[in-house]
Amino acid sequence: MLNHLPTLPAQPDDWTEPGAHRVSDGVHRIPLPLPDPALHAVNAYLVEDAEGPVLIDSGWAGPETQKVLSEALRSLGYALADLSQILVTHAHWDHYTQALALRESLGARVRIGRGEKYSIDGFDLTNGPFPHQADQLRACGAPELAGRIDALPVRPEDWAMPVGPPDAWLDDGEQVALAGRRLTTLATPGHTRGHVVFGDPAAGLLFAGDHVLPHITPSIGFECVPEKSPLRSYLQSLRLVRELPDALLLPAHGRVTLGVHTRVDQLLAHHDERLDAVAREVRAGATTAHAVAAALPWTRRLRRLDQLPDQHRMLAILEIDAHLEVLAETGVIEGVDVAGVRHFAVRA
Numbered sequence: 001m002l003n004h005l006p007t008l009p010a011q012p013d014d015w016t017e018p019g020a021h022r023v024s025d026g027v028h029r030i031p032l033p034l035p036d037p038a039l040h041a042v043n044a045y046l047v048e049d050a051e052g053p054v055l056i057d058s059g060w061a062g063p064e065t066q067k068v069l070s071e072a073l074r075s076l077g078y079a080l081a082d083l084s085q086i087l088v089t090h091a092h093w094d095h096y097t098q099a100l101a102l103r104e105s106l107g108a109r110v111r112i113g114r115g116e117k118y119s120i121d122g123f124d125l126t127n128g129p130f131p132h133q134a135d136q137l138r139a140c141g142a143p144e145l146a147g148r149i150d151a152l153p154v155r156p157e158d159w160a161m162p163v164g165p166p167d168a169w170l171d172d173g174e175q176v177a178l179a180g181r182r183l184t185t186l187a188t189p190g191h192t193r194g195h196v197v198f199g200d201p202a203a204g205l206l207f208a209g210d211h212v213l214p215h216i217t218p219s220i221g222f223e224c225v226p227e228k229s230p231l232r233s234y235l236q237s238l239r240l241v242r243e244l245p246d247a248l249l250l251p252a253h254g255r256v257t258l259g260v261h262t263r264v265d266q267l268l269a270h271h272d273e274r275l276d277a278v279a280r281e282v283r284a285g286a287t288t289a290h291a292v293a294a295a296l297p298w299t300r301r302l303r304r305l306d307q308l309p310d311q312h313r314m315l316a317i318l319e320i321d322a323h324l325e326v327l328a329e330t331g332v333i334e335g336v337d338v339a340g341v342r343h344f345a346v347r348a
Protein backbone atom coordinates (compact mmCIF):
# COMPACT_ATOMS: atom_id res chain seq x y z
CA MET A 1 0.00 0.00 0.00
CA LEU A 2 1.17 3.52 -0.72
CA ASN A 3 2.55 5.62 2.10
CA HIS A 4 0.17 8.51 1.86
CA LEU A 5 -2.87 6.29 2.38
CA PRO A 6 -4.15 5.77 5.92
CA THR A 7 -2.67 2.84 7.80
CA LEU A 8 -4.92 -0.18 7.64
CA PRO A 9 -5.42 -2.31 10.77
CA ALA A 10 -4.91 -6.08 10.30
CA GLN A 11 -7.74 -7.73 8.34
CA PRO A 12 -8.87 -11.38 8.35
CA ASP A 13 -7.37 -13.57 5.59
CA ASP A 14 -10.86 -14.45 4.39
CA TRP A 15 -12.65 -11.18 3.63
CA THR A 16 -16.06 -12.85 4.02
CA GLU A 17 -15.43 -13.81 7.66
CA PRO A 18 -18.40 -12.53 9.69
CA GLY A 19 -17.80 -9.80 12.26
CA ALA A 20 -17.03 -6.10 12.44
CA HIS A 21 -13.53 -5.51 11.06
CA ARG A 22 -12.10 -2.09 11.87
CA VAL A 23 -10.64 -0.38 8.78
CA SER A 24 -10.18 3.14 10.20
CA ASP A 25 -11.01 5.02 13.41
CA GLY A 26 -14.74 4.57 13.92
CA VAL A 27 -15.23 2.71 10.63
CA HIS A 28 -15.87 -1.05 10.47
CA ARG A 29 -16.35 -3.44 7.56
CA ILE A 30 -19.19 -5.91 8.11
CA PRO A 31 -19.36 -8.73 5.52
CA LEU A 32 -22.92 -10.01 5.04
CA PRO A 33 -23.94 -13.32 3.45
CA LEU A 34 -25.69 -13.52 0.07
CA PRO A 35 -28.19 -16.07 -1.22
CA ASP A 36 -26.03 -16.72 -4.31
CA PRO A 37 -22.79 -18.33 -3.07
CA ALA A 38 -21.01 -17.29 -6.30
CA LEU A 39 -21.19 -13.69 -5.08
CA HIS A 40 -19.53 -14.65 -1.74
CA ALA A 41 -20.63 -11.68 0.39
CA VAL A 42 -21.32 -7.98 0.43
CA ASN A 43 -19.56 -5.49 2.71
CA ALA A 44 -21.62 -3.06 4.72
CA TYR A 45 -19.64 -0.35 6.53
CA LEU A 46 -20.57 0.96 9.94
CA VAL A 47 -19.54 4.54 10.65
CA GLU A 48 -19.70 5.40 14.34
CA ASP A 49 -21.06 8.83 15.16
CA ALA A 50 -22.26 10.74 18.22
CA GLU A 51 -25.79 10.92 16.75
CA GLY A 52 -25.89 7.16 16.25
CA PRO A 53 -24.05 4.82 13.93
CA VAL A 54 -24.59 5.13 10.18
CA LEU A 55 -24.64 2.10 7.90
CA ILE A 56 -23.33 2.35 4.33
CA ASP A 57 -24.98 -0.38 2.21
CA SER A 58 -27.17 -2.91 3.92
CA GLY A 59 -27.12 -6.41 2.45
CA TRP A 60 -29.72 -8.64 0.83
CA ALA A 61 -32.95 -8.67 2.87
CA GLY A 62 -33.44 -11.83 4.85
CA PRO A 63 -33.22 -13.28 8.35
CA GLU A 64 -29.62 -14.48 7.86
CA THR A 65 -28.42 -10.99 6.85
CA GLN A 66 -30.25 -9.45 9.79
CA LYS A 67 -28.71 -11.96 12.19
CA VAL A 68 -25.11 -11.47 10.98
CA LEU A 69 -25.51 -7.69 10.92
CA SER A 70 -27.07 -7.62 14.35
CA GLU A 71 -24.26 -9.78 15.83
CA ALA A 72 -21.58 -7.56 14.27
CA LEU A 73 -23.27 -4.47 15.71
CA ARG A 74 -23.55 -6.12 19.10
CA SER A 75 -19.80 -6.80 19.10
CA LEU A 76 -19.36 -3.00 18.89
CA GLY A 77 -21.93 -2.33 21.60
CA TYR A 78 -24.83 -1.37 19.31
CA ALA A 79 -28.25 -2.74 18.44
CA LEU A 80 -29.96 -2.52 15.04
CA ALA A 81 -32.38 0.04 16.51
CA ASP A 82 -29.43 2.40 17.17
CA LEU A 83 -28.80 2.95 13.44
CA SER A 84 -29.51 6.62 12.72
CA GLN A 85 -29.53 6.28 8.94
CA ILE A 86 -28.59 3.96 6.10
CA LEU A 87 -26.79 5.37 3.08
CA VAL A 88 -26.96 3.12 0.02
CA THR A 89 -24.61 3.23 -2.98
CA HIS A 90 -27.13 1.75 -5.45
CA ALA A 91 -30.39 -0.14 -5.75
CA HIS A 92 -29.07 -3.66 -6.43
CA TRP A 93 -30.68 -6.05 -3.99
CA ASP A 94 -27.50 -6.95 -2.12
CA HIS A 95 -27.08 -3.27 -1.18
CA TYR A 96 -30.57 -1.86 -0.81
CA THR A 97 -33.21 -4.41 0.23
CA GLN A 98 -32.09 -4.99 3.82
CA ALA A 99 -32.17 -1.20 4.31
CA LEU A 100 -35.84 -1.20 3.32
CA ALA A 101 -36.53 -4.16 5.59
CA LEU A 102 -34.87 -2.36 8.53
CA ARG A 103 -36.81 0.79 7.77
CA GLU A 104 -40.04 -1.17 8.00
CA SER A 105 -39.15 -2.78 11.30
CA LEU A 106 -37.03 -0.08 12.97
CA GLY A 107 -37.70 3.18 11.18
CA ALA A 108 -34.09 3.81 10.13
CA ARG A 109 -33.88 6.60 7.55
CA VAL A 110 -32.75 5.34 4.13
CA ARG A 111 -31.08 7.44 1.44
CA ILE A 112 -29.91 6.50 -2.08
CA GLY A 113 -28.75 8.34 -5.22
CA ARG A 114 -31.45 10.14 -7.20
CA GLY A 115 -30.49 8.39 -10.45
CA GLU A 116 -31.76 5.10 -9.00
CA LYS A 117 -35.31 6.45 -9.31
CA TYR A 118 -35.61 5.10 -12.89
CA SER A 119 -34.98 1.50 -11.94
CA ILE A 120 -36.76 1.70 -8.56
CA ASP A 121 -39.91 3.15 -10.19
CA GLY A 122 -39.61 0.77 -13.14
CA PHE A 123 -39.25 -2.35 -10.99
CA ASP A 124 -41.82 -4.92 -12.10
CA LEU A 125 -41.64 -8.71 -11.94
CA THR A 126 -44.88 -9.35 -13.86
CA ASN A 127 -42.95 -9.92 -17.12
CA GLY A 128 -40.26 -12.10 -15.56
CA PRO A 129 -36.99 -11.23 -13.85
CA PHE A 130 -35.20 -9.73 -16.91
CA PRO A 131 -37.72 -8.35 -19.45
CA HIS A 132 -35.54 -5.41 -20.47
CA GLN A 133 -32.43 -7.58 -20.85
CA ALA A 134 -34.34 -10.01 -23.10
CA ASP A 135 -35.23 -7.10 -25.43
CA GLN A 136 -31.61 -5.97 -25.39
CA LEU A 137 -30.47 -9.49 -26.31
CA ARG A 138 -32.76 -9.48 -29.36
CA ALA A 139 -31.17 -6.21 -30.52
CA CYS A 140 -27.79 -7.88 -29.93
CA GLY A 141 -28.67 -10.68 -32.35
CA ALA A 142 -29.31 -13.35 -29.71
CA PRO A 143 -33.04 -14.15 -30.10
CA GLU A 144 -32.84 -17.75 -28.82
CA LEU A 145 -31.10 -16.75 -25.61
CA ALA A 146 -33.62 -13.88 -25.29
CA GLY A 147 -36.44 -16.43 -25.49
CA ARG A 148 -34.91 -18.55 -22.74
CA ILE A 149 -34.30 -15.50 -20.54
CA ASP A 150 -37.91 -14.41 -21.11
CA ALA A 151 -39.09 -17.84 -19.97
CA LEU A 152 -37.16 -17.74 -16.68
CA PRO A 153 -39.56 -17.89 -13.74
CA VAL A 154 -39.51 -15.34 -10.94
CA ARG A 155 -38.29 -17.12 -7.80
CA PRO A 156 -41.06 -17.23 -5.18
CA GLU A 157 -38.91 -15.45 -2.58
CA ASP A 158 -38.30 -12.55 -4.97
CA TRP A 159 -41.96 -11.54 -4.89
CA ALA A 160 -41.54 -10.86 -1.18
CA MET A 161 -38.44 -8.65 -1.61
CA PRO A 162 -38.89 -5.15 -0.18
CA VAL A 163 -38.86 -2.57 -3.00
CA GLY A 164 -39.70 1.10 -3.25
CA PRO A 165 -38.28 4.59 -2.92
CA PRO A 166 -35.98 5.73 -0.10
CA ASP A 167 -36.87 8.33 2.53
CA ALA A 168 -34.71 10.84 0.68
CA TRP A 169 -32.74 10.95 -2.57
CA LEU A 170 -29.09 11.93 -2.52
CA ASP A 171 -27.82 14.41 -5.09
CA ASP A 172 -24.39 14.63 -6.68
CA GLY A 173 -22.10 16.70 -4.46
CA GLU A 174 -24.43 16.54 -1.46
CA GLN A 175 -22.65 16.66 1.88
CA VAL A 176 -23.87 14.22 4.48
CA ALA A 177 -23.00 16.02 7.71
CA LEU A 178 -22.68 13.67 10.67
CA ALA A 179 -21.79 14.91 14.15
CA GLY A 180 -18.16 13.87 13.78
CA ARG A 181 -17.46 13.70 10.06
CA ARG A 182 -18.56 14.90 6.68
CA LEU A 183 -19.23 12.50 3.83
CA THR A 184 -19.34 13.78 0.26
CA THR A 185 -21.79 12.11 -2.11
CA LEU A 186 -20.42 11.72 -5.60
CA ALA A 187 -22.62 10.48 -8.46
CA THR A 188 -20.76 7.68 -10.27
CA PRO A 189 -23.23 6.36 -12.88
CA GLY A 190 -22.24 3.26 -14.82
CA HIS A 191 -22.66 0.11 -12.75
CA THR A 192 -26.18 1.52 -12.30
CA ARG A 193 -27.58 4.90 -13.38
CA GLY A 194 -27.78 6.31 -9.89
CA HIS A 195 -24.73 4.72 -8.29
CA VAL A 196 -23.03 7.02 -5.77
CA VAL A 197 -19.84 6.75 -3.73
CA PHE A 198 -19.16 8.45 -0.41
CA GLY A 199 -15.86 10.20 0.17
CA ASP A 200 -14.41 10.95 3.59
CA PRO A 201 -11.42 13.08 2.55
CA ALA A 202 -10.44 13.95 6.12
CA ALA A 203 -9.97 10.25 6.93
CA GLY A 204 -8.64 9.34 3.45
CA LEU A 205 -11.46 6.88 2.72
CA LEU A 206 -13.71 6.17 -0.25
CA PHE A 207 -16.84 4.06 0.30
CA ALA A 208 -16.92 2.83 -3.27
CA GLY A 209 -19.93 0.49 -3.45
CA ASP A 210 -19.65 -1.52 -6.68
CA HIS A 211 -18.08 1.33 -8.66
CA VAL A 212 -14.50 0.26 -7.92
CA LEU A 213 -14.06 -3.38 -6.90
CA PRO A 214 -10.66 -4.89 -6.08
CA HIS A 215 -10.95 -8.33 -7.74
CA ILE A 216 -13.54 -8.07 -10.50
CA THR A 217 -14.84 -5.66 -13.11
CA PRO A 218 -18.36 -4.62 -12.13
CA SER A 219 -21.21 -5.34 -14.53
CA ILE A 220 -22.36 -2.28 -16.43
CA GLY A 221 -25.95 -1.09 -16.62
CA PHE A 222 -27.47 -4.31 -15.33
CA GLU A 223 -30.73 -2.91 -13.96
CA CYS A 224 -34.45 -2.60 -14.75
CA VAL A 225 -34.21 0.66 -16.67
CA PRO A 226 -30.63 1.23 -17.86
CA GLU A 227 -29.38 4.31 -19.68
CA LYS A 228 -28.36 4.23 -23.35
CA SER A 229 -24.58 4.14 -22.88
CA PRO A 230 -23.75 2.89 -19.39
CA LEU A 231 -20.13 2.11 -20.24
CA ARG A 232 -19.47 5.68 -21.36
CA SER A 233 -20.85 6.87 -18.02
CA TYR A 234 -18.87 4.24 -16.16
CA LEU A 235 -15.55 5.25 -17.74
CA GLN A 236 -16.31 8.92 -17.02
CA SER A 237 -17.12 8.02 -13.41
CA LEU A 238 -13.81 6.12 -13.10
CA ARG A 239 -11.91 9.19 -14.35
CA LEU A 240 -13.89 11.34 -11.93
CA VAL A 241 -12.75 9.42 -8.84
CA ARG A 242 -9.21 9.20 -10.30
CA GLU A 243 -9.08 13.01 -10.15
CA LEU A 244 -9.81 13.08 -6.41
CA PRO A 245 -6.93 12.80 -3.94
CA ASP A 246 -6.07 9.12 -3.47
CA ALA A 247 -7.94 7.29 -0.71
CA LEU A 248 -8.23 3.85 0.80
CA LEU A 249 -10.65 1.77 -1.30
CA LEU A 250 -13.57 0.46 0.78
CA PRO A 251 -15.34 -1.80 -1.72
CA ALA A 252 -18.71 -3.50 -1.38
CA HIS A 253 -17.23 -6.85 -2.43
CA GLY A 254 -13.74 -8.04 -1.62
CA ARG A 255 -10.95 -7.08 0.72
CA VAL A 256 -9.62 -3.67 1.72
CA THR A 257 -6.04 -3.49 0.49
CA LEU A 258 -5.68 -1.00 -2.31
CA GLY A 259 -5.66 2.69 -2.99
CA VAL A 260 -8.42 3.94 -5.27
CA HIS A 261 -5.97 5.30 -7.88
CA THR A 262 -4.17 1.97 -8.31
CA ARG A 263 -7.38 0.06 -8.90
CA VAL A 264 -8.99 2.69 -11.14
CA ASP A 265 -5.88 2.66 -13.36
CA GLN A 266 -6.20 -1.13 -13.66
CA LEU A 267 -9.90 -0.89 -14.52
CA LEU A 268 -9.34 1.82 -17.15
CA ALA A 269 -6.56 -0.29 -18.71
CA HIS A 270 -8.85 -3.34 -18.71
CA HIS A 271 -11.59 -1.47 -20.57
CA ASP A 272 -9.09 -0.03 -23.08
CA GLU A 273 -7.95 -3.57 -23.86
CA ARG A 274 -11.53 -4.72 -24.08
CA LEU A 275 -12.48 -1.91 -26.48
CA ASP A 276 -9.49 -2.83 -28.67
CA ALA A 277 -10.45 -6.52 -28.65
CA VAL A 278 -14.07 -5.72 -29.57
CA ALA A 279 -12.97 -3.38 -32.39
CA ARG A 280 -10.66 -6.13 -33.67
CA GLU A 281 -13.54 -8.62 -33.91
CA VAL A 282 -15.71 -6.10 -35.76
CA ARG A 283 -12.82 -5.51 -38.17
CA ALA A 284 -12.59 -9.31 -38.60
CA GLY A 285 -16.25 -9.43 -39.62
CA ALA A 286 -18.37 -9.95 -36.49
CA THR A 287 -21.30 -7.53 -36.87
CA THR A 288 -23.50 -8.04 -33.77
CA ALA A 289 -22.79 -8.03 -30.03
CA HIS A 290 -23.68 -11.73 -30.04
CA ALA A 291 -21.18 -12.50 -32.82
CA VAL A 292 -18.41 -10.50 -31.11
CA ALA A 293 -19.10 -12.21 -27.77
CA ALA A 294 -18.99 -15.61 -29.48
CA ALA A 295 -15.58 -14.78 -30.96
CA LEU A 296 -13.98 -13.82 -27.63
CA PRO A 297 -12.83 -16.07 -24.76
CA TRP A 298 -14.65 -15.76 -21.41
CA THR A 299 -13.68 -16.17 -17.77
CA ARG A 300 -10.21 -17.02 -16.52
CA ARG A 301 -10.63 -20.49 -18.04
CA LEU A 302 -11.03 -18.96 -21.50
CA ARG A 303 -14.36 -20.65 -22.18
CA ARG A 304 -16.47 -20.19 -25.27
CA LEU A 305 -19.68 -18.18 -24.99
CA ASP A 306 -21.83 -21.27 -25.59
CA GLN A 307 -20.15 -23.01 -22.63
CA LEU A 308 -21.45 -20.38 -20.21
CA PRO A 309 -24.76 -20.78 -18.35
CA ASP A 310 -27.54 -18.62 -19.81
CA GLN A 311 -27.42 -15.79 -17.28
CA HIS A 312 -23.64 -15.44 -17.63
CA ARG A 313 -24.01 -15.58 -21.40
CA MET A 314 -26.55 -12.76 -21.14
CA LEU A 315 -24.13 -10.63 -19.10
CA ALA A 316 -21.31 -11.36 -21.54
CA ILE A 317 -23.32 -10.26 -24.58
CA LEU A 318 -24.62 -7.14 -22.81
CA GLU A 319 -21.06 -6.24 -21.79
CA ILE A 320 -19.97 -6.43 -25.43
CA ASP A 321 -23.00 -4.38 -26.44
CA ALA A 322 -21.92 -1.62 -24.03
CA HIS A 323 -18.42 -1.65 -25.53
CA LEU A 324 -19.81 -1.52 -29.10
CA GLU A 325 -21.91 1.49 -28.09
CA VAL A 326 -18.81 3.35 -26.83
CA LEU A 327 -16.85 2.45 -30.00
CA ALA A 328 -19.75 3.77 -32.11
CA GLU A 329 -19.91 7.01 -30.09
CA THR A 330 -16.20 7.60 -30.50
CA GLY A 331 -16.47 7.02 -34.26
CA VAL A 332 -14.36 3.86 -34.46
CA ILE A 333 -17.29 1.83 -35.77
CA GLU A 334 -20.81 2.62 -36.94
CA GLY A 335 -24.04 0.82 -36.26
CA VAL A 336 -27.24 0.34 -38.27
CA ASP A 337 -30.54 -1.23 -37.26
CA VAL A 338 -31.68 -4.07 -39.50
CA ALA A 339 -35.03 -5.58 -38.50
CA GLY A 340 -34.50 -4.70 -34.85
CA VAL A 341 -30.92 -6.02 -34.69
CA ARG A 342 -27.96 -3.69 -34.40
CA HIS A 343 -25.17 -4.44 -36.88
CA PHE A 344 -21.78 -2.75 -36.66
CA ALA A 345 -18.99 -2.18 -39.14
CA VAL A 346 -15.68 -0.36 -39.05
CA ARG A 347 -16.11 3.21 -40.21
CA ALA A 348 -14.94 3.61 -43.79
Ligand SMILES: [Zn+2]
Pocket residue numbers: 090092191210
Ligand atom coordinates in the same frame (compact mmCIF):
# COMPACT_ATOMS: atom_id res chain seq x y z
ZN1 LIG B 1 -24.29 -3.83 -7.76
